Amino acid sequence: MAKDFRYQQLTQQLQQLLAxxxxxxxxxxxxxRALCKQYQLSLATVQHALHxxxxxxxxxxxxxxxxxxxxxxxxxxxxxxxPPPASPAPVTVPELFVDIMNRSAAFDIQPKGPxxxxxxxxxLHRLLSRTLRQHGSRYALHYDExxxxxxxxxxxxxxxxxxxLALKEDQFxxxxxxxxxxxxxxxxxxxxxxxxAVEHPAFYGVLQLxxxxxxxxxxxxxxxxxxxxxxxxxxxxxxxxxxxxVTPAYxxxxxxxxxxxxxxxxxxxxxxxxxxxxxxxxxxxxxFYQRPPPLKSLDTEQRVILCSSFSKALSRDLRIxxxxxxxxxxxxxxxxxxxxxxxxxxxxxALALFLAQGHYKRHxxxxxxxxxxxxxxxxxxxxxxxxDARYTVPQGGLVLWLELPGKPNCTAAYTHCLQQGIxxxxxxxxxxxxxxxxxxxxxFTNPMVxxxxxxxxxxxxxxxxxxxxxxxx
Numbered sequence: 001m002a003k004d005f006r007y008q009q010l011t012q013q014l015q016q017l018l019a020x021x022x023x024x025x026x027x028x029x030x031x032x033r034a035l036c037k038q039y040q041l042s043l044a045t046v047q048h049a050l051h052x053x054x055x056x057x058x059x060x061x062x063x064x065x066x067x068x069x070x071x072x073x074x075x076x077x078x079x080x081x082x083p084p085p086a087s088p089a090p091v092t093v094p095e096l097f098v099d100i101m102n103r104s105a106a107f108d109i110q111p112k113g114p115x116x117x118x119x120x121x122x123x124l125h126r127l128l129s130r131t132l133r134q135h136g137s138r139y140a141l142h143y144d145e146x147x148x149x150x151x152x153x154x155x156x157x158x159x160x161x162x163x164x165l166a167l168k169e170d171q172f173x174x175x176x177x178x179x180x181x182x183x184x185x186x187x188x189x190x191x192x193x194x195x196x197a198v199e200h201p202a203f204y205g206v207l208q209l210x211x212x213x214x215x216x217x218x219x220x221x222x223x224x225x226x227x228x229x230x231x232x233x234x235x236x237x238x239x240x241x242x243x244x245x246v247t248p249a250y251x252x253x254x255x256x257x258x259x260x261x262x263x264x265x266x267x268x269x270x271x272x273x274x275x276x277x278x279x280x281x282x283x284x285x286x287x288f289y290q291r292p293p294p295l296k297s298l299d300t301e302q303r304v305i306l307c308s309s310f311s312k313a314l315s316r317d318l319r320i321x322x323x324x325x326x327x328x329x330x331x332x333x334x335x336x337x338x339x340x341x342x343x344x345x346x347x348x349x350a351l352a353l354f355l356a357q358g359h360y361k362r363h364x365x366x367x368x369x370x371x372x373x374x375x376x377x378x379x380x381x382x383x384x385x386x387x388d389a390r391y392t393v394p395q396g397g398l399v400l401w402l403e404l405p406g407k408p409n410c411t412a413a414y415t416h417c418l419q420q421g422i423x424x425x426x427x428x429x430x431x432x433x434x435x436x437x438x439x440x441x442x443x444f445t446n447p448m449v450x451x452x453x454x455x456x457x458x459x460x461x462x463x464x465x466x467x468x469x470x471x472x473x
Contacts, residue, residue, distance in 0.1 A: 008260040010039055010049040015259070018058050018069065029059060029067045055290035056225075056257055057395030084200040084219035084433070088239060091211040091432045096414060097204055105423035107398060107443040110455045112421070116370065116446055120363035121315060128350035139345040146337045148174025148322070149348035155355035156322055163284075164293040165306075173323050173333050174348060176340050178282045179205050181307035181323040183213075184335050186243065188328040189276040189305070190215055194242040197235060199227055201401070201430035201439075203252050203280065206245050210432075217432050220244075222251070224392060226258025229265040236273045243276040248295045250283040253430050253441035254401040255394020257287075263295055270303055276328075281308040285364055287396035288372040302326035310351065312398060313364065320347055371398065377448040378456075385460040391442075399443045401427075407438040408463045417462060422455050 014029075023029060030038065035046045050067055053059045059067045105111040147153065153169040160167055175181040182205070190196065192214035198206055200219035210217050218235055221228045227246050235241065246266070248258035258266075270277050279295045296304040305328060309321030320343065325332040354360055378400065382391060390403045404410070410426035417424050427439025446452060 006041060007045045007048040007052070008264055010035075010041060010045065011052045011260045013039075014049060014053060015056070015058065018053075023069045025069050027069050028065070029069070031066055051290050052260055052292070055287050055292040055395070056259070057289055060289060084221055084431070084435075088195045088216040088218045089432060091207050091215070091217045093204060093208045093211055093432075094411070094429060096411065096426065097208065097429055100423060100425060100429075103423050106425065107445045108452075109422050109424065109442070109459065110452050111423060113446065113451050113455075118315075118363070118367065120359050120366065123359050124315075124350060124354050127353045128346065131346045131349045131353070135349065136346065139349075142345075143342035144174075144345045144348065146333050146342075147172065148343060149345055149352065151352035152320075152348045152355075153322075155352050159355060159360075160294065160297075163291050163297070165297040167296075167324055171324050171326075171329060173325065173329070173336055174343055175307075175309070175321040175323055175336060176343060177311055177319045177321040178280065178307055178309035179209070179321075180340065181309065181321045182206060182245070182278065182280060183209050184323055184332050184339070185276075185278045185305040185307055185325065185328075186210070186213055186215065186245075187335050188325060188331045189243050189278075191242075195239055197232060197241050197244040199246060199251060199256075201253055201427065201436055202245075202432075203247065204429040206280070207430075207432055219431065219433070222254060222256055224254065224256050226251075226256050226262045227266065229262045229269065232266070233269055236269060236275070241273065241275060243278055244270070245278045245280065246295070247280040247283065249281060249292045250286060250394055250397030251280075252283070252397065252399050253425075253427070253439075255392050255397050255399060257292060257395060258295070263298060266295070267298055267301075267304070271301055275303070277304045279304055279306050281306055282312050283397040284308065285313040286368060286371060286398065288368055288375075289395060296324065296326075299326065305332075313367070314360070318347065318351070320344075320351060368396075371396075371444060374444040374447050375400070378442060378444045381448050381453055381456050385457050398445050399441050402440045402442050404438045404440065404463055406464065409437050410440055410463070411437055413463060417459065420455075420458055420462065422459050422462075424459075 032046050036043055054061060057070060060070050061067055100106055103111060150169060152174060153172040156172050157167055157169045186209055195216045195218050196210055197218045197220050199222040218239060218241060220232045226248060250257055281294050284294060285291060294306060296306040303326060305326060306324040310318045323332055382389060388405045392401045394400055410424055411428045414424050414426060425441040427436030428434055430436055
């Protein structure tokens with residue numbers, strides 16, 4: 001724990017120096033050994049801090065040269081949104097969410113456009129076919145264990161160990177995706193009427209779960225370095241909050257990455273107020289420069305519930321996720337048995353082999369580079385077609401958060417855009433209070449070229465037309 005604190009403290013100190021302009025863009029930082037001597041820290045501690053700065057997109061490593069301050073992209077961050085509601089409230093998710101999902105358009109403004117090629121999926125499909133040939137009859141006549149196939153849980157344990165999280169295979173439970181894992185986590189720690197703190201703007205899937213479970217939501221503002229833990233502390237002093245749902249790594253819709261200092265503060269608040277922290281780690285593997293250590297790697301009290309899946313980093317078609325529920329593990333395993341009974345052993349076995357043979361790591365290396373390139377395509381298109389818009393510049397994940405000039409009502413424009421073959425994901429979906437109406441979530445899951453680039457240009461024109469869009473003050 002002392003070692004963790006030292007690297008977090010150094011990360012914060014270097015982050016402050018970078019913010020103050022102590023080193024200029026493209027300037028080389030002092031060598032690792034020089035930093036060790038200056039701060040009287042071990043080589044491993046300094047390297048860990050530099051890796052964290054790299055994950056935050058503040059510095060970049062150059063082979064045989066050292067660490068350099070990253071050049072800022074020519075884009076601006078979204079302005080400070082409207083403050084969230086001051087008190088807890090029931091949740092109502094707009095029906096618009098169902099329509100978007102029916103169109104398979106949650107991450108695509110033009111879902112009928114061409115799809116990208118993910119070459120490593122071919123290897124996964126071969127492993128799945130082999131598993132069905134070799135074990136299909138046996139798997140057809142037996143359910144898997146309630147916590148999932150041991151081979152897959154072992155591979156998850158090994159995967160997370162590379163990023164500072166030491167969990168044994170029996171601490172994981174396999175689920176039917178990350179949404180299912182989040183559902184089990186909320187069921188395990190909450191009762192109807194309880195208050196749950198979420199990010200503002202929040203993932204609409206979490207809001208949907210809160211509505212289904214009859215829980216109250218308390219929205220906490222979020223900046224680009226993550227959840228505002230000072231605001232959370234004020235809320236905890238006023239309200240009896242049962243759980244807090246956060247996405248520390250590349251949250252949707254903003255792409256925010258939680259700073260080490262805020263992570264420490266969040267866990268300290270969780271201990272002080274006996275709070276369950278539900279970590280949505282679904283984008284963690286998609287960092288362009290570094291994979292941030294999960295928040296759970298700092299958890300010494302078993303109160304962080306880690307939830308994730310392969311759906312964002314590998315395939316939407318793989319409904320395989322996992323949950324590491326800490327002190328609630330046994331309860332979650334029973335709830336999983338009730339809600340799902342069992343999962344596909346064939347798919348789990350194929351995924352276990354995919355990880356064990358190193359294909360997942362190679363896939364991530366390819367996919368991260370591809371996503372970074374596609375993010376830059378989207379940023380360039382925004383600069384061309386929406387030069388007066390404001391938006392976040394995420395260092396990983398799949399999405400950015402766009403604030404539109406003139407404050408058009410994007411929800412009101414949804415139907416008209418459909419007539420042009422464009423499917424919006426309006427900002428209103430990311431708050432339980434109807435805020436963010438002039439915001440959009442845009443994804444760079446697919447290249448912003450060809451028909452999608454034309455669609456974005458058309459969208460920019462439509463949302464500037466005051467005769468087609470309802471504007472509000």
